[in-house]
Amino acid sequence: MADARSADLILSNLERLLPDLEALYKDVHSHPELSMQEMRTASLAADRLRTSSYEVATGIGKTGVVGLLRNGNGPTVMLRADMDALPVEEATGLTYASTVKTTDRDGESVPVGHMCGHDMHVAWLVGAASLFSLTRDAWHGTLMVVFQPGEETAQGAQAMIDDGLFKRFPKPAVVLGQHVMLGPAGTIAGSAGPITSAADSLQIRLFGRGAHGSMPQASVDPVVMAAATVLRLQTVISREVAATEAAVLTVGVLQAGTKENVIPDEAIIKLNVRTFDEGVRQRVLTAIERIVKAEAAASGAPRPPEITPLDRYPLNVNDKSASERIAAAFRTYFPADRVRHTGPAPASEDFGCFGSEWHVPSVFWFVGGTDPTTYAKAKEAGRINELPVNHSPQFAPVIHPTLRTGIETLVVGSLAWLSP
Numbered sequence: 001m002a003d004a005r006s007a008d009l010i011l012s013n014l015e016r017l018l019p020d021l022e023a024l025y026k027d028v029h030s031h032p033e034l035s036m037q038e039m040r041t042a043s044l045a046a047d048r049l050r051t052s053s054y055e056v057a058t059g060i061g062k063t064g065v066v067g068l069l070r071n072g073n074g075p076t077v078m079l080r081a082d083m084d085a086l087p088v089e090e091a092t093g094l095t096y097a098s099t100v101k102t103t104d105r106d107g108e109s110v111p112v113g114h115m116c117g118h119d120m121h122v123a124w125l126v127g128a129a130s131l132f133s134l135t136r137d138a139w140h141g142t143l144m145v146v147f148q149p150g151e152e153t154a155q156g157a158q159a160m161i162d163d164g165l166f167k168r169f170p171k172p173a174v175v176l177g178q179h180v181m182l183g184p185a186g187t188i189a190g191s192a193g194p195i196t197s198a199a200d201s202l203q204i205r206l207f208g209r210g211a212h213g214s215m216p217q218a219s220v221d222p223v224v225m226a227a228a229t230v231l232r233l234q235t236v237i238s239r240e241v242a243a244t245e246a247a248v249l250t251v252g253v254l255q256a257g258t259k260e261n262v263i264p265d266e267a268i269i270k271l272n273v274r275t276f277d278e279g280v281r282q283r284v285l286t287a288i289e290r291i292v293k294a295e296a297a298a299s300g301a302p303r304p305p306e307i308t309p310l311d312r313y314p315l316n317v318n319d320k321s322a323s324e325r326i327a328a329a330f331r332t333y334f335p336a337d338r339v340r341h342t343g344p345a346p347a348s349e350d351f352g353c354f355g356s357e358w359h360v361p362s363v364f365w366f367v368g369g370t371d372p373t374t375y376a377k378a379k380e381a382g383r384i385n386e387l388p389v390n391h392s393p394q395f396a397p398v399i400h401p402t403l404r405t406g407i408e409t410l411v412v413g414s415l416a417w418l419s420p
Contacts, residue, residue, distance in 0.1 A: 003138075003415060003419035003420065004332055004333060005138075006138040006139055006415050006418075006419045006420065007333055007411060007412050007415055009135050009137075009138040010131050010132060010134075010135045010138050010139070010411050010415070011131065011407075011408060011411055012135075013130075013131055013134050013135065014127070014131060014404065014407060014408070017127060017130060017131070018403065018404065021123050021126065021127045021403060021407070022123075022399055022403060024044070024048075024122070024123050024126060025119055025120060025122075025123035025399065025403060026096040027044070028041055028044065028114065028119040028122050028123065029094075029096055029097075029098065029114050029119040030096045030097070030098055030100075031098070031100065032085030032086075032098050032100055032112045032113055032114045032119070033083070033084065033085055033102075033112065034084060034085060034086075034087060034102060034104060034105075034110075034112055035084040035149065035150040035151070035152045035153040035155060035156065036062050036063060036084070036105075036149050036150045036153070036155055036156070036159070037063070037084075037102070038063045038083040038084055038149045038150075039063055041063075041083045041122060041147075042058060042063045042064070042065050042083065042147060042149070043058075044122075045065050045083070045122060045125075045126060045147040046058050046065045046067075046147075048126045048129070048130065049065070049067035049126075049129060049145065052069070052129055052130050052133035052134075053069070053133055054067035054068060054069050054129065054133070054145070055067065055068040055069075055070075057168065057169075060160050060163050060164075060165060060168075061148075061149060061150075061156060061157075061158075061159030061160035061161075061162065061163045061165070062149060062150075062159060062163075063083070063149040063150075064146065064147060064148055064149050064156065064159070064160045064163070064165075065146070065147040066144065066145070066146050066147075066165070066168075066169055067129060067143075067144070067145045068142060068143070068144055068169065068170075069129070069132060069133055069142065069143040069145075070142045071132075071136050071139060071140055071141060071142065071143070072140040072141070073140060073141070074139075074140035074141025074142070074417075074418060075141045075142070075172070075173035075174075075417045075418065076141060076142040076143075076144055076170045076171065076172040076173055077141065077142070077143055077144065077172055077173065077174055077176065077414045077417050077418055078144040078145075078146060078172035078174070078175045078176065078354065079125055079128060079129075079143070079144070079145050079146065079176050079177070079410055079414065080125075080145075080146045080147075080148055080175065080176070080177040080351060080354065081118070081121035081122055081124060081125035081145075081146070081147055081148065081177075082118045082121055082147075082148045082149075082150075082151035082152075082156065082351075083118055083121075083122055083147050083148065083149055083151075084118055084149055084150055084151055084152050084153075084156070085098075085112050085113055085114045085115070085116070085118065085119070085152075086112070086113060086114075086115050086116055086152055086391060087104055087110040087111065087112060088111065088112075088113045088115045088391065088393055089111035089113060089393060090111070090113035090114075090115060090393060091393035091394055092393070092394055092395070092396040094396060097113075098111075098112060098113045098114065100112040100113075113393070115390070115391055115392060115393060115395045116152065116390045116391055116395070117179065117180035117181075117369065117390060117395070117397055118151065120180045120369070120397055120402060120403065120406065121178070121179070121180070121406075122147065123403060123406075124178070124403070124406035124407050124410060125145055125147065125410065127403070127406075127407035127410075128145075128407050128410035128411050128414070129143070129145045131407070131411055132411070132414070138420075139414075139415060139418040139419060139420065140418065140419075140420055141417065141418040142170060143414065143418070144169060144170065144172055146160070146165075146354075148160060151349065151350055151351075153311055154199075154311040154312060154313050154348075154350050155311075155350075156350065157350040157351065157353040157354060158350065158353055161353060161354070161357055165354075166357070166358055171358060171360065172358070172360055173360065173361075173417055174319075174322050174360060174361050174362065174363065174417055175351075175354045175355045175358070175360060175361070175362040175363075176326070176362070176363055176364075176410070176413050176414065177349075177351045177362070177363075177364045178364065178365050178366065178367055178406060178409060178410070179347075179349070179364070179365075179366055179367070180366075180367050180368075180369040180390075180397050180402060180406065181345070181347075181366040181367070181368065181369065181389075181390065182368070182369070182370055182375075182384075182387055182388075182389045182390070183366065183367075183368030183369070183370055183375065184368045184370060184372040184375045184376070185368050185369055185370060185371060185372055185397065185398050185400075185401050185402045185405065186338055186368060186372065186401045186402075186405050187337075187338050187339075187340055187367070187368040187405075188330055188334065188338060188339050188340065188365060188366070188367055188368075188405070188409055189339075189340040189341065189342035189365065189366045189368070190318065190323065190326070190327070190341075190342060190363070190364070190365030190366060191318065191323065191341050191342055191343065191344070192318050192319070192320040192323035192324065193317060193318060193320070193323075193344070194276045194315055194316070194317050194318075194344040195316050195317065195318045195344050195345065195364050195365075196313075196315075196316040196344065196345050196346075196347050196348050196349045196351075196352075196364065197246075197248075197274040197275060197276050197313075197315065197316075197344065197345070197346050197347065197348050198274070198275050198276070198278075198281055198312075198313060198314055198315040198348065199272060199273065199274050199311075199312065199313040199348035200272070200273045200275075200281070200285060200309065200312050201270065201271070201272045201273075201309070201310035201311050201312070202270070202271055202272075202273075202288065202307055202308065202309055202310060203268065203269070203270050203306075203307070203308045203310055204229070204268070204269040204270070204271070204292050204305055204306070204307050204308075205266060205267075205268055205305060205306040205307075205308070206222045206225050206226050206229065206266060206267045206268075206269070206292075206296060206301065206305050207222065207265070207266050207296070207301050207302055207303045207304075207305065208220040208221055208222030208223075208225060208263070208264070208265055208266060208267070208299070208301060208302070209265065209302055210262065210263050210264050210265040211263045212261065212262065212263070213260065213261035213262055213263055214261070216263060219263040220299055220300050220301055220302060221263050221299070222256055222263075222264060222265065222266050222267035222301075223256045223257060223263070223264065223267060224299070225267065225295060225296060225299040225301065226254055226256055226267035226268075226269055227254075228295050228298075228299070229269060229291065229292055229295040229296075230251050230254060230269065232291050232295060233249060233251065233271065233288065233291055233292075234249070236249055236284055236287045236288065236291070237249050237284075240283065240284070240287050241280060241283070241284065245276075245277060245280050246275070246276050246277075246280070246344075246346075247273065247274065247275045247276075247280050247281075247284050248272075248273065248274040248275075248346050249271060249272075249273050249284065249288075250271060250272050250273075251269060251270070251271045252270055252271065252272060253268065253269065253270035253271075254267070254268070254269055255267065255268040256268070270310070271288070273285065273288070274346045274348060275315075276315065276344055278315070288307075289307060292305050292307060293305060313348035313349060313350055314350070314352050314353060314356065315352065316348070316349050316351055316352035316362075316364055317352065317356075318362065318363050318364060319355070319361030319362060319363060321361065322361035322362070322363045323363050325416045325417075326363050326365070326413050326416055327339070328416070329412050329413060329415065329416040330409065330412060330413070332412075333408070333412045334408075334412075342366065345366070347390065349364065351364055352364070363413070365409070365413075367402065367405055367406045367409060368402070368405075369397025369398065369402045370387060370397070370398070371398045374387070375387070
């Protein structure tokens, strides 16, 4: 369990650091970068670590940053923050809102916004790293801080691993991470076991035969084929997954044609699947393939459809013993009403790769970022689902107390292993 005196000593410097960390947060928010393009953000993080006397390595997995602070004998604790933003146009109206546009990996011009909260994650980790450096007599061991690229595309964690992360740095006793989410700011939520879902994204290419819109009899219409496929896919969850199991299947892209009186040759469907059990995952993916092929055959498609995996996130499972240790540390430091139990979230994360592939325990938790008064009113009115969530163009965590809370959780959680 974390030593409360150590936590108090280390966090005694937080108040004077908050203005600078708020400025850093707003800076990163105003200058978002897409996955695997986080050069500026990585440079900011590396500079802050050097200022705090960390051993710094950059360019790991393209833009990843690792900082080591060795402070005597003791375990190594790894803290991770992701850095990338989304191709989403911000609509928060904030004075520091992003107006950035850039070119994505497909060569398309897109808006960019920190609509998932990774800018807050960067500020949290910089803050915690700075505090540990300032008060080294309150803890012992090695702190390893990791600023990870490419979480939104499921590339970054594996890219860092493939670039020698496990060979170049000490093996940690535990890997810790957190995410800002919808919930009252100042609260922390987590649980042992599955905490974020596995995710599979697929592209489905359906082939038809084009024709004039006035002569559909000469065509094999991929628009109708795609529409039938989308509707039938909705039965996978409602009719093939038991009520006691959990899964989500969302079709996010349906593209076909360029003109209203021309039946096109093909259609594109892109979908996403979230699951919490490998058996359920396999059943859902098998059902998708069966339905897609059957609808194409039923339509008389001239060739079978192409099903292409786009990205995959592993199931993120919190180690039971380490989770209990973290929960005990949080309950010692925070008031009881701020530490909450939560079930697994349908969102997905590549954070789990670090622990599972390094064969060490990992723990991931959530920090609320919604104005507490706004959240309470929405809850009373039964309208929580109307509040902006991660990836919404309106998503904007309140800076205070979200910034302070996320730094406190990283410090207190780390001290469950690093205390004298």
